[in-house]
């Protein structure tokens with residue numbers, strides 16, 4: 048296929064962690080596209096170099112919360128994958144900003160689809176639109192139909208839930224040109240893989256404590272995690288099949304899953320960190336839960352006191368503690384049934400790729416220098 052004769056996909060948030068994997072995935076595996084528009088507030092210029100004879104990668108700088116920017120980016124396109132979002136459960140940005148980007152931004156994408164006659168929209172939602180809830184109800188091996196007490200208080204899950212509702216309600220509306228809009232929503236659990244910012248933080252923190260990780264959470268609490276390459280693959284398949292079987296996929300939600308093992312958040316991270324000589328100390332939490340909870344409350348207090356001086360937003364707060372302390376695992380085959388999804392990367396491959404990336408953080412030596420460790424440390 049020559050450039051210009053295929054479809055035009057828009058990836059909002061295309062320079063982010065998931066977005067950049069998705070762009071690469073589309074380039075490698077989707078043969079009917081001739082242009083990928085990467086729409087983001089902060090552009091990653093390295094993606095531009097991915098253009099080839101078949102597909103042009105066009106970087107578009109814009110703000111999802113400005114309708115004019117979104118409309119311009121969508122003009123003449125066929126399908127939108129909307130991953131742009133503010134991912135913040137630490138109070139780094141005000142709640143109003145989260146709503147503006149995640150909810151108003153999604154309204155803008157829908158409005159722009161309508162006005163520009165774009166027929167297909169795949170939305171990146173989150174498991175957080177379901178839970179865990181503040182009561183600590185476990186969601187054990189759940190699927191899209193599992194009943195669960197959903198409560199949203201925190202800005203991020205609240206915004207994702209509102210945005211997903213808007214996306215699903217828009218399925219079937221008339222767009223410019225008289226055709227119909229088809230939408231679906233994918234709900235990843237915690238994503239991991241090359242470029243995962245939180246993993247970088249845990250790695251740096253572990254270096255500071257002499258490659259020791261002190262167990263804080265119960266190993267009995269299980270979390271569903273999903274490899275970024277499989278999340279990208281599922282988006283690609285959903286986008287493809289939404290066009291072929293719009294009445295099957297339209298208006299549907301799908302958990303994003305793969306064969307990554309169910310483990311506690313800390314034990315799962317150790318699958319990668321142990322390859323760099325990290326050890327987890329303790330087979331049970333070293334600090335009692337109530338003390339951790341008091342620390343989390345103290346962090347909230349400090350955040351409030353320091354507000355206006357510095358942004359104090361540590362990883363531990365009552366919400367992240369509640370999420371990390373509540374089992375949330377997904378077991379479903381809805382995406383397989385509806386659009387033939389099967390993970391592209393087996394767990395062993397996903398693990399190996401992630402380990403290679405974590406090791407590369409040490410080869411670059413930057414993290415080691417930051418914590419004053421010698422840069423000739425050799426990962427096992």
Ligand SMILES: NC(=O)C1=CN([C@@H]2O[C@H](COP(=O)(O)OP(=O)(O)OC[C@H]3O[C@@H](n4cnc5c(N)ncnc54)[C@H](O)[C@@H]3O)[C@@H](O)[C@H]2O)C=CC1
Nearest residue numbers: 060062063064065087088110111130131132173235237238
């Ligand atoms: N990281 C995770 O574990 C999970 C993420 N998700 C969802 O996946 C999607 C991608 O998340 P990540 O890649 O982890 O986040 P990320 O922060 O790496 O990527 C989000 C991208 O959106 C862009 N963006 C933010 N505000 C924007 C604005 N006003 N206009 C245009 N672009 C803007 C950012 O610049 C960034 O490149 C998000 O929708 C998130 O809610 C869902 C489940 C789990």
Ligand SMILES: CC(C)CCC[C@@H](C)[C@H]1CC[C@H]2[C@@H]3[C@H](O)CC4=CC(=O)CC[C@]4(C)[C@H]3CC[C@]12C
Nearest residue numbers: 134136173175237263312362363367368370371
């Ligand atoms: C020792 C501490 C108490 C450990 C804290 C771990 C937490 C920071 C993380 C535990 C679970 C994570 C969340 C989960 O993976 C689901 C998510 C989905 C999203 O859409 C965005 C990210 C996140 C909220 C993720 C954030 C970090 C954790 C709370």
